[in-house]
Structures are given as structure tokens and as C-alpha cells.
Amino acid sequence: MTVLDVRALNRATLARQMLLDRSHASTLDAVAHLCGLQAQEPQEPFVGLWSRLRDFTPETLSDLLVQRRVVRLHLMRRTVHLVTADDALAWRGRHDAMLRQRVLGVYRDELAGVDLEELAAAGRVVMADGEPRTMPEIAREVADRWPGVGTRALGEMLLAALIPVVQLPPRGLWRQKGGARAALLSSWLGREPDPPSENGSDPAGEALVRRYLAAFGPATSTDLRTWCGVAGLPKAVSALRDELVSFRDERGRELLDLPDAPRPDPDTPAPVRFLPAFDNAILGYHDRTRIIDDEHRGLSVAGERVVLVDGRVAATWTTDGGTVQVTPLHPLAAADRAEIAEEGQSLAKFVSDGETTNVHITS
Structure with a gap:
């Protein structure tokens, strides 16, 4: 099996990440290819895209947010990501369990004894009127049903895990400031998130694997899990084995990749x-x-x-x-x-x- 050294992996990463040569891709296509951009700091994605795209203008990304073609939501690793509307709808359900577990990892003691399904139902009733809310606001509206539970824990669990929501503009727009106000993902985009798969198949997981490798490969299964935070992807990787290629890194770990993805010569010059x-x-x-x-x-x-x-x-x-x-x-x-x-x-x-x-x- 071919061994890829650190420099070979570096050049492959730069090529997949549009950092070896600035891309002519549109802003929307770039956000899609990159599987989104981490965005808890609202202005940072603008620099990320400027470094990757030719003739990028920040107004194009702001327009995509206002037009609801790109959205901000908690997703990979329970961090706020900027992703396309299509990816938000396709991927949000696949991240449900991870989001719950990560919030519980912080607030397990405070949320002990809270029925999360009951909490989710109460939160959906509150959000059903279509009015945007901050985490403290929705927490206060359900707090009387769970006396003694901190409002921060309730708000985080509701809007970062239990209920698929997006953060609305002006948050995330170029040169604008705004608090994180949330609305239902389904209301904002006019469509319900894709439901969990049935019959033991995992098309959403398989799509995550393919998309991750296109933007980050060659990579290990551990890299994949670190990126998205989602457990249970070994089955998706196994289902795709026949269409993937394998390498080894210098430590002997298996690296997976798409067969036709770019793997530039390690001596390819890399710009600042x-x-x-x-x-x-x-x-x-x-x-x-x-x-x-x-x-x-x-x-x-x-x-x-x-x-x-x-x-x-x-x-x-x-x-x-x-x-x-x-x-x-x-x-x-x-x-x-x-x-x-x-x-x-x-x-x-x-x-x-x-x-x-x-x-x-x-x-």
C-alpha cells in the first residue's frame, strides 16, 4: 500500500481546501465543497473565503444568508457552522444524537431527571409562533416546567441540540453585529429536515464520508469522526469501501480517499x-x-x-x-x-x- 508522507498529505489538504490555488468557484459552491465553514465568530468565514476564492466580495456571502441559500446552525462538533441550505436540511438529522450528547457532556448534572423529549416538545410549542428567540428567551418560556434547572442549560439543550434551528441575519452579515436569534430550520427554509434513514441504510452518513474526503482527504476514520463528531460512521465507511482507495501514513495508519481526488506532487509550491x-x-x-x-x-x-x-x-x-x-x-x-x-x-x-x-x- 502506498505510503503518503506528511508533505504529500499537506499538499493534498491544500488542494482540497482551495488553498493551493485560489478557486474560480462561486461562493455558494465553495461553501458546499468545504462542507461549510466553522462560524461561531461571525466575521471569520469572510476571511476564510477570501483566502480561497478569486475576486471574492463579502457582499456575496451576506446576500446568500439573506436569501436563505446559506444558513448558520449548530452542526459539526456542536459548533456553529455556515453551510448551504441543502446541506443543513440533509445533515441536521444525522447530527441529532451527537448534539444531544455534547450538550449533556456539559450540563449532565443540571439536566438530570429532565425528560428530553418532553423538553423538546415544549420548546417546539414555543417556537411554533414563528417569532425568533435567543437562548435565554426560550429558556425563560419553559423554565416554569423545570424549576431548579438553570436557564443556560435549558436554552443550550433546546437551541443547540433538540430543535433544528438556524441563527438569523443580521448575525453573520459582513460588518454587521447582532445577537444569536433562532428560528425553526423548517420555517426559515420552508422544508422539514430530512428524516432518519430506515431499513438499516445510512445514505446521510455515506454522503458525509464522500463529502469529507472530497474536501479533506486522504484521511483516517478517526479524522472523519473528529471533523463531524458523529459516531456510527464505520458502517457508512464499510458500505463505501469498494469505491474508495487506501493509503498509509508514515505511522502505518490507513488513509481513505476518493480515487479521482487531487493528490498533488509533494514538491508543488504552496503560497502564503x-x-x-x-x-x-x-x-x-x-x-x-x-x-x-x-x-x-x-x-x-x-x-x-x-x-x-x-x-x-x-x-x-x-x-x-x-x-x-x-x-x-x-x-x-x-x-x-x-x-x-x-x-x-x-x-x-x-x-x-x-x-x-x-x-x-x-x-
Whole structure:
């Protein structure tokens, strides 16, 4: 079985993630291909798409949210993701059990003795009037039925797990602020989420596997589970075995992939790229060494924005008064600093709406 080293996996990841060459894909097609973008920080997906698409304008993504073609909801790993409307409807039901378990993992003691089906029914009655609600608002409306249970626990369980909802604009729109107000997914999109599969088949799970590999492969089954948080996918992987190809990494672990997916030459040059906080190019794997050194792994879960140099995390970045501030994680060659400065100027222009191209790279 062919062994793929870290550099080969890095270049495959960059190609799948539209980070090796900026793509001509539409914004909607890019969101679909990437299986959504992690979006608990509402402005971060704009930078993620700017780094991946040619001629990206933030208004295109805002328009998709207003037009209800893209939505924000709790999905993979119980984090807020920006996904297409079609994927929200197809995937939300497949994540139900995981969402419940993850909320219970935080509030198990507070929710002990609460009948979750009864809580879900009460929440649906409240949401049926079509009025958007925040988590505290819906919690207060059902709290009298569960005295002694914290409203935070009730709200999280209802709107992050039990009831399929979306977060409404203006939250998530470019340069706009707004609290997280939720409406029923079915009401917002005019269609009920796809129901669970029957007869032991798992078409939703199989679709998740294919889509994940298209955007993140080659990858292990553990990487797949880390990305989505969903248990029970081994059956879907088994069902797809005949249409997948296998490799090994340098530790001997099996890597699965789609046969015709891009796996560029490991020596393919990789440009500097600025990634937003919580980018799935890093978080979409259990073993993240293909793109970030283990000593810096904590940056990806701490919400640090990072800079890729030769395809790997080499610096962090922030903005301050329109200036992009870059802090290297190790000494950089002069050529790399020059490329960071050039790409950083373009980023500064983007985030400041064309008002500045200032970049500062610390020593």
C-alpha cells in the first residue's frame, strides 16, 4: 500500500481546501465543497473565503444568508457552522444524537431527571409562533416546567441540540453585529429536515464520508469522526469501501480517499495564506501534523488566526486599526517575510474595505 508522507498529505489538504490555488468557484459552491465553514465568530468565514476564492466580495456571502441559500446552525462538533441550505436540511438529522450528547457532556448534572423529549416538545410549542428567540428567551418560556434547572442549560439543550434551528441575519452579515436569534430550520427554509434513514441504510452518513474526503482527504476514520463528531460512521465507511482507495501514513495508519481526488506532487509550491480563527483546514483532522506542528496545536483551538508558509502554520496574525500584525512562530527567511507582507497587504485592504494596506511583521 502506498505510503503518503506528511508533505504529500499537506499538499493534498491544500488542494482540497482551495488553498493551493485560489478557486474560480462561486461562493455558494465553495461553501458546499468545504462542507461549510466553522462560524461561531461571525466575521471569520469572510476571511476564510477570501483566502480561497478569486475576486471574492463579502457582499456575496451576506446576500446568500439573506436569501436563505446559506444558513448558520449548530452542526459539526456542536459548533456553529455556515453551510448551504441543502446541506443543513440533509445533515441536521444525522447530527441529532451527537448534539444531544455534547450538550449533556456539559450540563449532565443540571439536566438530570429532565425528560428530553418532553423538553423538546415544549420548546417546539414555543417556537411554533414563528417569532425568533435567543437562548435565554426560550429558556425563560419553559423554565416554569423545570424549576431548579438553570436557564443556560435549558436554552443550550433546546437551541443547540433538540430543535433544528438556524441563527438569523443580521448575525453573520459582513460588518454587521447582532445577537444569536433562532428560528425553526423548517420555517426559515420552508422544508422539514430530512428524516432518519430506515431499513438499516445510512445514505446521510455515506454522503458525509464522500463529502469529507472530497474536501479533506486522504484521511483516517478517526479524522472523519473528529471533523463531524458523529459516531456510527464505520458502517457508512464499510458500505463505501469498494469505491474508495487506501493509503498509509508514515505511522502505518490507513488513509481513505476518493480515487479521482487531487493528490498533488509533494514538491508543488504552496503560497502564503492567511487563515481565520477556527479554520477547518486545521480543525478538520484528529492528526493535524499535516498542517501544524504538535507544539503549536493549541493555537487552532484557542481561536488564533494563523499564517501558512509553505503550507504549514508559521505565524499568527491579528488586526489593529486596519494594520495586519503578523507574529512568526519561528525565524522566517527573507523571501517568506516578503511574501507574507505582500499577501498581508491584500488582506489589510480586504478587511479595511480598501482603506489601508499596512502590514507589520514582528522580529
